[in-house]
Amino acid sequence: MTIPVRTLSRVRLVIARCKVDYVGRLHAHLPLAQRLLLIKSDGSVSVHSDDRAYKPLNWMSPPCWLIEDAGVWTVQNKSGEKLVISFDEVLHDSDHELGAEPGLVKDGVEAHLQELLAEHVTTLGQGWSLVRREYPTAIGPVDLMCRDAEGASVAVEIKRRGEIDGVEQLTRYLELLNRDPLLAPVAGVFAAQQIKPQARTLAEDRGIRCVTLDYDSLRGIEPDEYRLF
Template sequence: MRLVVARCEVTYTGRLSAYLPEAVRLLVFKADGSVLVHADSGGYKPLNWMTPPTVIEDGDGVIVVRKRAGRSEDRLEIRIGELLAEVEHELGEDSGLEKDGVERHLQEALAEQPDALEDGLRLVRREWPTEIGPVDLMCRDADDGWVAVEIKRVATIEAVEQLSRYLEVLRRDPTLEACRGVLAAASVKPQARTLCEARGLGCAEVDLGLLRGAREPELTLFEA
């Protein structure tokens, strides 16, 4: 991983255009090809970023990051006005984030009963590998279409972004270009549900107790 602190301006062109005027920022270049541009405010989310695979061209005072996006190309151009610090570390292999109990148990239960999410859904594989991490469940639907399922204890906007990144990578494979995405969680935040709807992703709240048969579904009485 390479970390650069520099006074720089950043221009993004591709499916849309964006410009960051000159300021001091943290630039993160990961071994997998990810590039992130951070400010010292705004929380954890970068101001701009590129996901792998990328091509990085480091010239005299200019760093250009390129990525193919279908028939077009995304391009992030970073012009260095003043280099303040630079460090590089080899982080090695990472074991990944270990799921908490609820999340792990949800994945196990849904792997056994994928049709709890959708009639006719059947499991193909747990922890389907991709370049950016494993998809929790890869399934086929009643029409034999591919469905990627990401499972969380609490589904937030970041969970939607994660599922979107998985789908972007999966759909590069011609056999998976029509793959759908479903976000499953014990609890779904309203903002996450709204973003799922906007991106055409499925979203489901799952009760682990019901999946395990530990309790019966609540009965609702209707007036005649």
């Protein structure tokens, strides 16, 4: 029986005692042992052991085809490479529908940092106030436009990791904003969870203040440490 793996709509899990031979640009052999075989709907076939975390021992990327014969699977791609899996004993064989994948949602992304800092703008200085999030300019929005305790305008660029590109981006915003007589002079703050030394040096050379953000503090989470007082 020949199955074009790319048409499968379910994830198939097989636990078996098997040996595996790869024939292609080189030859590789996995001797007889108990392993997990994973056949995914994206067309991939991978062979896993109980270690190595997520990394398979061997695999075939899509598009490929699975040919099932008695005791032997042959996975072949359009380049003629083959993964030959010879079974001694099948312990488990099941299909599972995983459904639609919503994607990874990262905690602490820039949009969330921007939201938190807008709510706690006094983190940047006592007496500071928020003018607007995503303040529009002709070359893109500034993350936060604020006023300091003296009422002066401050443009804030927020990154998860502060690098030179972010400093250059804020520099362009400042050059444009300082042409507006209603805003000028506009100072700059480069805020990030981590700021690379080169980026900090460039920012400070351009008169831009750097602020390292503590994400947990912005969320109101106490540090998980023992305290004497």
